[in-house]
Every structure is written in C-alpha cells, then in structure tokens.
Amino acid sequence: MTFSLHRRFVCAAFAACAALLTACTPSARSGAGGPAPDLQSAPDTRVWTAESPASEISRWVRRECGSRFRNKQACVERTLVALIDQTGIGRTMEVLDTLVNVDGDVRFNAHALAHGLGIAAYRTPETLATTFAACPPTQMSGCYHGVVQGYFLSLARQGRLPGTPELNAMCEPHRGTTFLFFQCAHGVGHGLMAVHDNHVPMSLDACDLASDKFIRDSCYGGVFMENVVSVTHPHHTAEGHAGTQEAHGGHDAQPAADAHAAHGAAGQHAHAGADAHAGHGAAGQQAQAAMQHTPWRPLNRDDPLYPCNAVAEKYQEACYMMQTSAILYFNGGDVAATGRACEGAPASMQALCFGSLGRDITALASQQHARSLELCGRTAGQAGGRGQLWCTVGVVQNLVNVAADPGEGLRFCRAVAGGDTKSQCYRAVGEMIGTLVNAPAQRSESCQGAEPEYVAVCRSGAGVETSAGSDDE
Template identity: 25%
Template sequence: MKLHGLLASLTLVVVAAVGLPACTSGEPADDGDPVAGKRLFTSEGCAGCHAFTAASSTSDVGPDLDAVGADPNRVMAQLRKPGGLMPSYATKLSEKQRTDLAAFVGASAESGKPVVAPFSPDDKRLADCGDGDTECFEQSFGNLVFNDGPKPALDLLQRMLATNTTVASDCHRITHRMGSAALKRFDDDVAQAFIAGSPVCWSGYYHGIVERAFLGQPDDKLAVVARQLCSDQRINSQRFLAYQCIHGLGHGLMIYTGYDLPGSLKTCDGLRSGFDRVSCSGGAFMENFTSSYGVTSKYLRKDDPIYPCNRVAQRHKLYCYLLVTSNILRLEGYDLQKTADACPRSEPAWVSTCYESFGRDVSGMAGNDATKALENCRLAKRHESDCLYGVARDVVSSDAGGARGGRFCARAPKPHREHCFEGVGSVLGSIETTSEALRERCREVSGRHARGCLRGAGLEPAQT
C-alpha cells in the first residue's frame, strides 16, 4: 500500500475504534458462508471503500480490513451499527447476508493473505540448523538449490528424510522453498526448473516453482500467466510433468491469492483443456483442505466437514468430493471409522464419490500394505466397493502402471472385484495412449476381469 493510503487508514482505524459499539457478544457468526460473503463484498460495495486482499480490493476510503483483522462478531456489530462514516447495513441486508459477510471478512487473520515471498540466497548452511528450526532448513536447502542445482539438493533431502525429524516433518514446506530457489537460479525459466526437479515430498518442489512464478502478477493477469506457465513444449511433452505443472497451478493459485478458493477455481476454469481444468481445480481443493502453509482456509467449516463441496458449482463438485475425506479425516483426528461414517452427510448424489475419496486416503495410509487397505475398506460397509475402487485408482496413479493395482483387486472380495478393476482401468485409460495398448495392458493386469478394466477405461459399455 502507498504511504498516504496507509496513513489515511490508520487515522480511520482510530476513528472506527472510538466509534465502535462495545457490543461484541451478538450471536456467533461462524455459521456464515464465506463463498456467498465474498460475492456480497463486491455486490454491496464494500470493495469500493475497503482494501481487503481476499477480495482483491485496494480502496482506501475506509480502513484497510487486512490491517484491522476484525473477528466475525466485530464485523456483525459494524454492519448493524457502523461508526457513522460507513453506511448502515442494518436493514439493507438480511441477517443471513450479514452472517455470510462476517464469515468472509472475519475469518482468521492469516487466511486471505499471500504467504509466499521471493527467494533470496544468503550464506546459511544446513550445519547451522538445529532441531525444529524449519526456517533455517528451508533457507539452507534453498541456498543449495540456488548454488549447486536442484538435483543434488533434492537427493540430499531425500536421504535426510530418514535421519532428520525436522526435515521429515516439514519436507513439503522445505521443497516449496527449493522450487522457489530453482526459479531464481534459472532466471524464471519455469520449464527448466521443472525438468531439473523431482516429486519428493508430495511434489512440493513443483508447487514452489509455480507459486513463485505468480509473484508480482496483478490478480487480473493470473489467468493469462496460468495459461502460459505450463504450455512450454519441454513440460508438455511429458505427461507426468504436465500434470505436476497444472496440478501445481491449482496449489499455487490458492497460495498466491491467500486461499481465495472461488477466485482460484475461476482461473482454473479458464484453462484450455478438460484435463487442465480438472487437474488445476484438484490442486486448488487439495490446498484448501490441507494447506501447505498451515493456514486454515476460510473455505472450511468446523461444523460441516462436507463444506465447500456442498456449495460449489456443479462442475466443481466431482473434484471437491474426490478429496473431501482429506478434510473429514483431519477433523476426525485421523480416525478412519469416524471418517467413513461421515460420508453419508454428502449430498445424496455424491455419497459414493466420498467413499471413493475415502479409498484414496485408505490407500495413502496403508502404503504398500494391501491387507491393511482391504481391511480398512470394510469400514465403508455398504460402500466397500467404492472404497476399493478408490484404492485401486490411487495405487495405479502413484505407480503410473497397473501391476500392483491388479494384484490388489484380485484379492478384493468377489462381489466387489469387478468394480475394483474398473478403477484400475479408469486410470490406465489416461496413461496409455492407444486403445490397442490399453486392451493389452488390461488383459495383462486383470486376466479374467479384463472386461471390468476395459469398462473402467471406457472401452466397453457401462453396466446398467
């Protein structure tokens, strides 16, 4: 913000503080819908007076709402009875609308602000970093990338995962910083940084490149930048890198916009192909549910584990529901039974998808232990089959091949086996490039169940 703007809002904050009603005990506003609140913020003219990063507004007639950091109750009080300079919204808006606005404006202070800074190298080294000093590890690994290149630095990190608990527990954050450092090393050449990297620690390195590539871009340019970022031939020629780049865009957009989920999804919607739109929105939802930066997104609700999937536009529901149990799991303290029991709270048409998401989490937690994954899918009861399908998809995607998924499905209980193989086929269908290769692969990994696999891959008519 410019200096005069800052001074003006400081003055107004003082005025506001004096004029503010003492009442903060009104009914709690935490059941508001921030998605609706964001729309109201623009349509009701709040953006015309207030700077607020989460709404991309920079006006300085009223106080800077980032600086004020009002909680929901304070926003409610202000809307009912403003200090005198701001128009009253006591009758202009319904109680529900005020509550939605309060949920948007009053969300925790850290949500709604960009959390990335450009990387600047210094002379900090790994040997300087003590236990728990994440910032030191982030910077030192960044320095290594900047000086020696990503490859040796990522290899070292991979080795240290087994020996250093700070590195292991904060590795996703550390790799974010490494991606940012790589972009600096390669003079902002995104493709070169991508090619030099690796997906260690849930692809944090790729996310770091992308989020850093947005820095300094005005919000109305994000869509253009997003479209260009991954279109380089060197990235596009490798399906795996193309996916990482576009999926990373979704994460990067969220981080860069301060967890603006509606805005990020809108940018994803502007991408070229269906594959791009879907990979990007998946990244945005994932970042919303499990933030790389420990930020609690305002597009989450403690009392509604299904939110925001039950509120987003129809075209975004699939990719929201496919990840929804990551959110439920966290809210339920990583208790799988409780997580499975929460899926029926989804909208009826999406209950099965929720259990498929559950399968993905079961697979992630079981790792290579197929017996454990089979056992945990039983927690889904009537939806065991959806869970197994989710496990199969997760295994095949993370292997980028069908062998292990095929072995897993062969062990699934008989009534669910066919559907499990459909899961295998659905992912193989996006890996193999010709239908001959796909048929061949399905026969190879699923033997007698090849039809299930082919049906999943879209090569056989669906069962009715």
C-alpha cells in the first residue's frame, strides 16, 4: 500500500459518521425511533451557566427527558439547544459528551445531536469563526459541520445562496490548523446540501465554486455523506433538526433555529427563488443554473455502487469513501456482501471502498477491537487478498477520528496480528496524528505509545523525521 493511498484514507476517516451511518442499517434501526411528534410538553427550563458542571447538567437532562417523553431524542436535542445561550456551545457539547458515556440512547444518536447543536449555535457571519472554533472534535466533529449548515441556512433565509466569496472566506480563519480547516471545508458540503434540497449534482457544482482545491475536494465528501443520511436517517438532516427544534414552539434566544423554520420552503426548492438571486453574482448564477438540473435519485437499492458510478470521475473518490454506509443499509449489515460489492468498484477505488467498510465496521462492532477485527476478517481473500488490510486501516482511522484521540488507534494496533497489516495500522495512526497535531515534537511523542518496534513506523506516518541511531527506534 502506498503512502499516498494512506493519505486518501485520512480524508475518508475524517469524513466519517460511522456511528450515525451504520446505525442506519435495518437491524440497527429497529426500535431506534424516528422524528415522531412529541405530543407531551417539553421539559421545564432551568438556568445554568458556563461554570455549571457538565455532570450536574447531564443528570438534569436525563431526569427531564426520561420515560415520560415518547420521543426522548427530540427532548434531549431541544433541551441541549436551550442550554447554548446559557452555557455556550463548548459546555453544551461537554454535556452531550457526558450523556454519551452514561446513556445508550444518546450515544446511538450522538453525532446527529452534535450536528443539531452546531446548527442552533450559529448566530451571525461575524461570529461564525469563533462559534466554529468553540466546537470540540468529539462525536465525530458533528458540531463543526452543524455550524456551517446553520450559516448556509441563514443565507438561504435571506434569499441568498453561498457563492465563491463565501466559500473562499469562511474557512480561511482556520487554515493554520489542518484539522479545523478540513472540518470546515467538509462542513461546506453538508451546508450546501442543506440549501440545495439534498440534490447531489447541484451541491457538487456549488462545491466547485470554491477556488481552493482542498476545500473543493473536502466539500465533495460532505455532499456524499449528507446524501446517504438524507435517505437512511432523514430526521438527521438539517431540515430534520430544524423541525425537532421548532416543534417546541421556537426558541426566542435562538435566531438560527428560528431561521431554519423558514427552510421548509427552501427545502421544498431552495433554488425556486432564482429570480431573487439574479443580481447576486456567483450565487445568482448558481441559483439560476440549479433550475436546469434534472431530478436526482439519491441511492439505488439495486445498484450498490450508485451514485459513485453516476458522477464525474473527479467526484468518485469522495463518493466511494462513503458508499459502504449505503450498501450496508440495503443489505442489512452484511459485511462480506459489502466487500464483494467493493470488488466491483474501479480498481483505483477499491481501497477507498474497503476503507469505508472498515469505518462502518467500528459502529457495527460498537468500537470493540476484537469484534472489529473479526468483521474485517470476513473480507479475507477479497480484492486479491488486500480487502482485509484495507478494511483494518479504515477501522483504526475511524477509532482515532471518533474522539480525535490517537491513543485508541494505538491500542487497536496492538491487537492486530503481526506483519504488514500491523505495520500499516501503525502508519495509519501516524498519519492521523499528522492531521491532528501541528508540532513535530508533539507528533513524535504521540507515537511513543506504539509497540517499540513500530514507533518509527508511526512517526514516519506522522511526517516526523527519524534517525537510524535514535534510541526510540
């Protein structure tokens, strides 16, 4: 496996929403509950501050959203949204993280809840960068993506669509931090889907308005992820979160949430207001071009590689990075069958497809290392004997990505059988460290938790120069 191929996997791992997407398989969906109307009253409000302990707030949320609520998920989301003005988005996310550790229902929907909180946290273009940076990387970075969605939905409410100026400027404050810059650019794809009625070709065209290639490529991944979510978990789209939050009668202190209520009209056809955009430069041209797009079919049960085989070549990498979430949804979580579907992808895309499967396996296995390895073992012999290796790399990258913690990846690699697979596992962790940590010295230290004979491999993946005579090697 080449170093450049690992780099492509890094983007796949960062784009992962495995806990959400694999939870969409029919077996996992049973009993999960959808956005059914919550006919009972919402919980009583209580005043908290940024200094209030997250553990205390989380206990209160659990009491308020207990069994008396038919739709616990909606209650938790609305309660957390109401906390944002009192405690800030950072502390509110800390409450969510605390709930995840003690409540299986919340853990099942944690990434989606993080998206919803990010949407509700957005206030104004002037505070966009600070709100975005205040999000933590937990719950697969859903808060970051939600903030971008909130910004784009606000533009749509004003009769505008994001064009080249907005796409070029919004991530610029985060360019110095690779992780944040990627999360912003990836979030752009989620946001564009929100204002383009989940129409993939329209959203990809909108991604192409960005001048920066990194933003364009990362944006594509957000588009394809949202495309899967729109079918498998429609109540976790931007529109679904807006409906949940507004079902409480609106939050006067949450202008972003109120703004999303107007997205019902935008969701029916965000591009229907093309005439209003006619004088708005690139956004106006984009809106008018949207009118020329034909209807779009998001997924196809009878074609496991669709839409990856229906989009232009430049979009295919981003698509195959997400495709197994759709395949697993339709085949009931059959890992071996999904691997066989990946074998049908173009040769240049097979590694990405198997890496996508590894990412999704972490959710099927509830992030248990032994179970993840067993499930990847079902792809042994596929793709000329490389399927299991690629799957294992996808697993470890997502384990790191879930909480932005390389330590979990290092622990997983210890359980991997020796040889090339173990070596590639540690290299993959190193490459994730390279995207999470800027300082070379800290990257080197992060690899110290690897098995002694693999520390140098990890550091090499992290882009840290090592000398042959180093005591650490």
